Amino acid sequence: MLAIVISLAIPFLSFEIIEEVPVTTITEPEFVPIPFSNENIAVVETIDYTSIAVWSLYGIITILLSIRFGKNIWKLISKSDSNPTVKYKNATLVLVDEKTLPHTFLNNIFINFDDYNQRNIEDELYTHELVHVTQKHTLDILFIELLITIFWFNPLLYFYKKAIQLNHEFLADQKVVESYNNVPFYQNLLLQKGNGNQTIYLASNLNYLVTKKRLIMMTKNTTKSVAFLKKTAIIPMLTGIVFLCCVDIIAQEKIVTKATPKNNTIDEQDYFKGVRIRYYEKLVKTKNGAKYSKIIFDKKYENLTKSEKEEIQLFLMIPKPFEKKSPTAKELNEYKNAKKYAIWIDGKNVPNKELNQYKPEDIAYFSGSVILKNARTKKHPQPFQYWFYTHPHFEKEKMDKPIPKYPGKEIVIWKEGRTKNIMLSDKSAVKATTITEVPTKKQESDLYNLAELTEKPEYQTGLEAFYQYIGSNYKIPEEISTKKISGKIFASFIVEKDGTLSNIKILRDMGYGTGEEAKRVLENSPKWLPGKIDGKPVRTMYSLPIAIKSE
Known part of the structure; x- marks a missing residue:
């Protein structure tokens, strides 16, 4: 019985073992979702009729078994209430008219009225049934029957029920053998009573079908030390099952702070410090041309509120330093395809055949992108473009170092799907130019x-x-x-x-x-x-x- 209780409890037990895993945290800009249309399409799971049929079948069988279970309990209770009773030690004898073998339900032992009056019931049988009453074997039977009613589809429960009933009979037989010390007589008594009428399945009774096993068990001697060893052997097995089924190893992040040179880190506030941000609502056309209809804010970056920073975060990505990576020989050979790839080497657009002069290890870094059809030109009709940087260029441009400051002094952003950046370079910068952009008329492909x-x-x-x-x-x-x-x-x-x-x-x-x-x-x-x-x-x-x- 304990095995069933443990098997039911194990799925609900959980022991967590926390294992620290060192990780390095990387802070990324928060994602700001783009505006969506107001329409909201809901997708609801379609009805699964197979699942409904299976659950309906389960429900019908469970209800029928529950009715059967309740009906049999009611039969035994009504039988004890409608027949004369006699107090016998710690039990109650219920005297019934039908010819039946003694059987027990809770504290009631059901016996035939005539057999009781004529003293035809041996003392060994009373002792046997009293064990069922004293050790409350009926509760075990009710519990396993309740489980079978709910989990009737599990065949193991039926084997458990037989094992529990057999164990009950072993315990009752052991008490009889110890009390009367006459094994042959008791064995013959069991054989004589073996053809008696069957009782309701919820009752513990003498006439159990595995009489042969009971007869063998009566003559089998087991020393206390062997019995103790058998019981203790369960402990490591139970421990192993609990460890396999109930122990979860939880990986807990252990933040490892790596010391990095100060000049290799970029602070967002320092990067955009002093840069003026002009954020416009949308564009409208007037007789005199295009102009901005509304400015959301016009202030320096360090004066923006948190919500304003979040709104423009997608447009203010801080460039990250590059980590060296070289293409494989197969990839480098693939990029020579002039119909598919447009190629730049160290910032210059070159014919694809120029890649013949380089080996994979000559390339310090490379990257590429897809060009949509409406963005392709006559000069570059290829669907992909790739940039390659040699080691001398990589080192000269310090591509592995962060850019300490934003290169311009102003960023202009407008919304409604027509977002562009207008950067006015610092006057002190080399080749300083003022970039002015005015919205132009859209093309057919726009x-x-x-x-x-x-x-x-x-x-x-x-x-x-x-x-x-x-x-x-x-x-x-x-x-x-x-x-x-x-x-x-x-x-x-x-x-x-x-x-x-x-x-x-x-x-x-x-x-x-x-x-x-x-x-x-x-x-x-x-x-x-x-x-x-x-x-x-x-x-x-x-x-x-x-x-x-x-x-």
Whole structure:
């Protein structure tokens, strides 16, 4: 019985062993989310009828077994209340009319009325049943039956029940053998009573089907030392099970502060110190040209509030020093493909064949980027561009050293998807120039945002239909389908002039493949009605959150 209690308790036990793992913390600028459209698409998990069917089957069988369990308890209780009783030591004898072998339920021993009056019940049988009463074996039977009612699908419980009943009979037989010291007589008595009527399964009774094992057990002698060793052998086994199942090793970060030279660190406040920040709301057109409609703030960086700094954080990334890395021979050979890659070496645009003069170890650092179709030129039609820096150039430009100060004196930023930086260089700087930028008329391939449109892009059959399309086609990943998880996925895409969706990006997701699934659904979306300006279709940047709810 104790084994069942321990097995039930083990899943709820948890012992944590904290193991410190040294880590070095790196402070990154906080991410400031871009403005999203007001639309909010909710994806709710579709109904899983298989799960409902399985749980329904479990519920029906459990209810039937519960009725059976309660019915049998009621039978035994009503039998004890409706028949005459006699006090016998610490038990109550219930005298019943039907021909039955003595059997026990709680403190009641049920025996035949005529057998009791005619003294046909041997003392050994009374002693046997009294052991069941004294050691409260009925409680063990009720407990295992209750577990079977709830966990009826677990076959091990049925074996446990048989083992518990057999152990009860061993204990009762042991008491009889010790009290009367007449094993042959008691064995013959068991064989004679072996054909008696079966009793209700909740009762402890003499007529148990494994009589052969009981007869063997009566003649088996086990010394106290052997019994003690068998009991103590359980301790290491139990310890091992608890360690495997209940001990969790938790990695706790131990912050290790590495001493770095003072000139290798950049303080954000020092980097932008004295730089004026002008942050504009949006652009509007007037008769005299374009001008800014509203200035959100115009002040030096050190005078900005915390919320203002957070709002422009994406545009004020501090350049980090480069760590040397060289391409592999295979990569270097791939970059020689002039149709695919535009190449710069030490800041100069060169033909791809120039890479033939270099070995991988000659390159101190390299990086690349993807060029979107609308950004490619006749000179550089390639989809990728890569920069390579040799060791002499890397050392000369001190690329592994942080830039101590912002190179200009002013940063101008405006919102609504038309963000640019206008830097006015310090007058004292070499080759000082004043960079002035005025918004120009957009080209055919330019992107627009929702605020600039006269007609917003829309799903062909309405936004509500788009909600239904997302909800019916989005498949919640298996990893979270069984968990109660909710959250949002933030996606952006371009609604092209012909209504197709392109450049789909997942800006933030919940993990477990939720972002990939959202991208798949958006890629398969039917065409939209494009955004328009004065009736003319334009390419429009669109962003939206998708709410995920798994129940």
